[in-house]
Amino acid sequence: MIKRIPPYWILLAPGMLIFILVFVIPVGRLGLHSFHENSSDGEAGQAFVWDHYVKFFTDPYYLQILGRTLVIALTVSVICLIMGYCLAYGASRAKENRKMILLMLVALPLLTSATIRNFGWIIILGRKGLLNELLLGIGIIQKPLSLLYTPTGVVIALVHVLLPYMVLVLYSVLEGIDRNLESAAANLGASKPKVFVLVTLPLSMPGIIAGTLLVFSITLSFFVTPSLIGGPKVQLMATEIYNQMINLLNWPYASALSVILLVTVLIVTSLYNRSLSRSKTGGATLI
Amino acid sequence: MKITFSWLGAVNTLLYIFILAPLAVVIIASFHPGEFLIFPPEGFSWRWYEYVLTSGRYTKPFWNSIWIAIATTCISLPVGTIIAYALSRYEFRFKGVIQSLFLSPLVVPTLLFGIGLLMFFSSMGIKMYFLRLVLAHIVLTIPYVVRTMIASFSNLKRSIEEASVILGASPVKTFWLVTLPQVKSALIASAFISIVMSFDELVVALFLTGPGMNTLPMMIYSDIQFNLSPSLAAISSLIIVVTLAVGFLLAVFMQRKKRI
Numbered sequence: 001m002i003k004r005i006p007p008y009w010i011l012l013a014p015g016m017l018i019f020i021l022v023f024v025i026p027v028g029r030l031g032l033h034s035f036h037e038n039s040s041d042g043e044a045g046q047a048f049v050w051d052h053y054v055k056f057f058t059d060p061y062y063l064q065i066l067g068r069t070l071v072i073a074l075t076v077s078v079i080c081l082i083m084g085y086c087l088a089y090g091a092s093r094a095k096e097n098r099k100m101i102l103l104m105l106v107a108l109p110l111l112t113s114a115t116i117r118n119f120g121w122i123i124i125l126g127r128k129g130l131l132n133e134l135l136l137g138i139g140i141i142q143k144p145l146s147l148l149y150t151p152t153g154v155v156i157a158l159v160h161v162l163l164p165y166m167v168l169v170l171y172s173v174l175e176g177i178d179r180n181l182e183s184a185a186a187n188l189g190a191s192k193p194k195v196f197v198l199v200t201l202p203l204s205m206p207g208i209i210a211g212t213l214l215v216f217s218i219t220l221s222f223f224v225t226p227s228l229i230g231g232p233k234v235q236l237m238a239t240e241i242y243n244q245m246i247n248l249l250n251w252p253y254a255s256a257l258s259v260i261l262l263v264t265v266l267i268v269t270s271l272y273n274r275s276l277s278r279s280k281t282g283g284a285t286l287i
Numbered sequence: 288m289k290i291t292f293s294w295l296g297a298v299n300t301l302l303y304i305f306i307l308a309p310l311a312v313v314i315i316a317s318f319h320p321g322e323f324l325i326f327p328p329e330g331f332s333w334r335w336y337e338y339v340l341t342s343g344r345y346t347k348p349f350w351n352s353i354w355i356a357i358a359t360t361c362i363s364l365p366v367g368t369i370i371a372y373a374l375s376r377y378e379f380r381f382k383g384v385i386q387s388l389f390l391s392p393l394v395v396p397t398l399l400f401g402i403g404l405l406m407f408f409s410s411m412g413i414k415m416y417f418l419r420l421v422l423a424h425i426v427l428t429i430p431y432v433v434r435t436m437i438a439s440f441s442n443l444k445r446s447i448e449e450a451s452v453i454l455g456a457s458p459v460k461t462f463w464l465v466t467l468p469q470v471k472s473a474l475i476a477s478a479f480i481s482i483v484m485s486f487d488e489l490v491v492a493l494f495l496t497g498p499g500m501n502t503l504p505m506m507i508y509s510d511i512q513f514n515l516s517p518s519l520a521a522i523s524s525l526i527i528v529v530t531l532a533v534g535f536l537l538a539v540f541m542q543r544k545k546r547i
Contacts, residue, residue, distance in 0.1 A: 011373035026403035113487040120309025221396030
C-alpha cells in the first residue's frame with residue numbers, strides 16, 4: 001500500500017528541486033573538480049589527483065595570498081568593531097525618536113551595491129582624489145599619498161562596505177542590556193568610564209564576538225573591493241580564484257583554491273553560529 | 288539653549304560623514320559638465336543625466352537587470368514563502384538539515400557559487416544567459432525570503448487559521464484568505480529584498496553571462512575599470528537615489544505597521 005505523502009514534502013518539493021539542481025550539485029562538482037588533472041574541458045573520468053592542494057601548500061606565492069587575505073580580514077574586522085561600537089552605542093543610547101534615523105543612516109547604504117560605493121572611494125582615494133587634494137590643501141602632507149591599489153585603500157573600502165553589518169549586530173546586543181544594571185553601578189559610586197568598562201563592555205561581549213566573526217567571514221571571500229580598489233597589485237584569495245578561472249582557464253586549480261577558501265569560511269562561520277547560540281541575544285544565526 | 292559636547296557625539300559625526308561620503312561624492316561628481324571625471328566638479332550641468340537617459344547606452348543593460356530581477360522574484364517569493372510555511376508549521380525528521388540547506392547560500396561565498404554554476408552550466412551545455420542568471424539569483428534570494436517569512440509565520444496566532452478550517456474552508460483557501468493577508472508586510476519586504484539583491488548582483492553575473500547579455504552592475508563594474516566618466520557617476524547616482532528612496536519608504540511603512 002502506498003502511504004500518503006505528508007503535506008510538508010509537497011510544499012518543500014519545488015524548493016528542494018531547485019536547490020539540489022542549481023546549488024548542491026554545482027557546488028559539489030566544484031569540490032570534485034579540484035581533484036582533477038589540469039585541463040579546461042572538465043570532463044569526468046579523469047584521474048584523481050592531490051596535485052593542486054600540494055601546489056597550494058608548498059608554493060610560498062599562494063600561501064602569501066592566503067596570509068594577506070587573513071591579515072586584511074582581521075584588520076577590517078578590528079576597525080569595524082571599534083567604529084561600529086561607537087555608532088551602535090550612540091544609537092542605542094539616543095532618544096527613542098532619533099534611534100530609527102541614526103540606524104537608517106548606517107543601514108541604508110547597505111542597500112546600494114558595493115560596486116557603486118567602491119566607485120565613490122576611487123574618487124576619494126585617487127592620486128588626485130578628494131582626500132589627497134584636501135590634505136595637500138591643508139598642508140598636512142607635501143606629496144600625494146598613494147592609496148588606490150594598496151592594501152590600505154582596500155581596507156578603507158572594505159570597512160565601509162562591512163560596517164553596517166557590525167553596527168546591526170552590536171546594536172541588537174546593546175539594546176538588550178538591562179539599563180538598570182548601569183544605573184545600579186553608577187549609584188554604587190562607579191564613574192562613567194568605570195561603568196562602561198566593568199558593566200556595559202562585558203555584557204556586550206557576545207555581540208563583539210559575533211560581529212567580528214561575521215565581518216571576518218564575509219571579508220575573506222569578498223571579490224568586488226579587492227578587484228576594483230586593490231587591482232592586480234593586491235591579490236587576495238577571491239581575486240586570485242577569479243584570475244585562475246577566467247584569465248588562466250585553470251579550472252581545477254581555481255576549484256582547489258575555492259575549496260580551501262570555503263573551508264576557511266566555514267570554520268569561521270561555525271564559530272560565529274556557536275558564539276550566537278551560546279549567548280541569548282536573539283541575533284540571527286547565519287544557518 | 289545649552290549645547291553639551293560629547294566625545295561620542297563628535298566621533299560619531301565623523302563616522303556618519305565616513306559612511307555617507309562615497310555616496311555623496313558620486314552624486315556631486317555626476318554634475319560635472321566636462322568630459323572627464325574630476326572632483327570637485329567645475330560647474331553644474333544635467334548633461335550626463337540627459338546622456339544616460341537618452342543615449343541608449345545603458346538602456347539595454349538596465350532592462351536586462353530589471354527583467355532578471357522580476358523573473359527571479361516571481362519564483363523566489365512564492366517558493367520561499369511555502370518553504371517557510373512548511374518549516375514553521377510542521378515537525379518532521381531532518382527539518383534542521385533542510386532548513387540549513389535553504390539558508391546555506393548565505394554561507395557559501397557567492398564567488399564559489401558562481402564558479403560552480405559556470406562549470407555546471409557549461410558541462411550541461413546550457414547557454415541561455417537569461418535563464419542561467421535567473422536560476423542563480425533564485426538560489427541567492429530564497430534564503431532571505433525564507434528567513435523573513437519564517438519570522439513572520441511564527442508570530443501568527445494559529446487559532447485564527449484553526450477557526451477558518453473549523454468553519455469549513457479548505458487548507459488551501461485558509462492559507463490564501465487567512466494566513467497570507469496577515470503576513471502582507473513581510474511579503475512586501477521579501478519581494479523588495481529579492482528585487483534589490485537580484486538587480487544589484489554582480490559576482491555571479493560576471494561568471495554566467497556571455498555575449499549579448501550585459502547587466503547594469505556588470506556595465507558599471509567594467510566602466511569603473513576602463514572608462515571612468517561623469518556618465519558613470521550619473522547612472523550610479525540614479526541607482527543610489529532610487530534605492531535609498533524605496534528603502535526609506537519601506538522602513539517608514541514597516542515602522543508604522545509596528546506601531547499600529
